[in-house]
Amino acid sequence: MREDKMALLERQVTDAVAHLTMNAPERLNALSDEMLATLHEALDDIAADTSVRAVILSGAGKAFCAGHDLKQMTAGRQVEDGGRAYFTDLFDRCTGVMTRIRTLPQPVIAQVHGIATAAGCQLVATCDLAVAAHGTRFGVNGVNIGLFCSTPMVPLSRNIPRKHVFEMLTTGHFIEADRAVELGLINRAVPQDTLVTDTKALADTIASKLATAVKIGKSAYYDQMEMPVADAYQMTRDVMVENMMHRDTEEGINAFIEKRSPDWSQ
DSSP, X not given: XXXXXXHHEXXXXXXXXXXXXXXXXXXXXXBOHHHHHHHHHHHHHHHTOTTOOEEEEEESTTOSBOOBOHHHHHHTTOSTTTTHHHHHHHHHHHHHHHHHHHHOSSOEEEEXXXXXXXXXXXXXXXXXXXXXETTOEEEOOGGGGTOOOTTTHHHHTTTSOHHHHHHHHHHOOOEEHHHHHHHTSSSEEEOGGGHHHHHHHHHHHHHTSOHHHHHHHHHHHHHHHTSOHHHHHHHHHHHHXXXXXXXXXXXXXXXXXXXXXXXXXO
């Protein structure tokens, strides 16, 4: 087991885009206790870094992420309560990482290849956007070993129509990247040899926008989805008023009218 947190997660920042690479290829970048802690810490750091305006999350080696570390989970059983407290804590910590992605000011793009299974598929569904290489396989396969993927189904059921999610959950079958696009799990499927550049291009486009507007919009986007329509309109009205009060928004509107590039403070 690796003890060096820095070895578990590589971080590179280029042109206001932070690229986080899960770096445990020998374990298919499993969400071990150490990986979850390292991811959460890195996301907290990025949240406080106003120079970063978009995030890419990828995996080293032949896979994006194969979900929880089953060997570690089995070791967690070797206590008096059979692992109940450990499993409760594990799934709480995993939920904490997923929730941190949602609350992060910056949009997070999953750059996916190989496989994304169980909690790894959950991670893709949780990210704000996702780009995958052709041939990438996605699955919530826990049912194949007697463990229904109940926590992964939370973001999956908010990405994919319900009957298709339920089929994935109850059969344990994989879907490939092109089908994942059709179902809405990912934004696009691209050739393997352009995956990095295509994902970076998407991140660069987002990073070129006014960061405060994207931050306000990301938060409002998720909040309004859980509201009745009338409440959502009232909330988003207030969000747009707040957005209009920003100096850089006024500058952006004036620049558009005057047919020039905006002089933003970011």
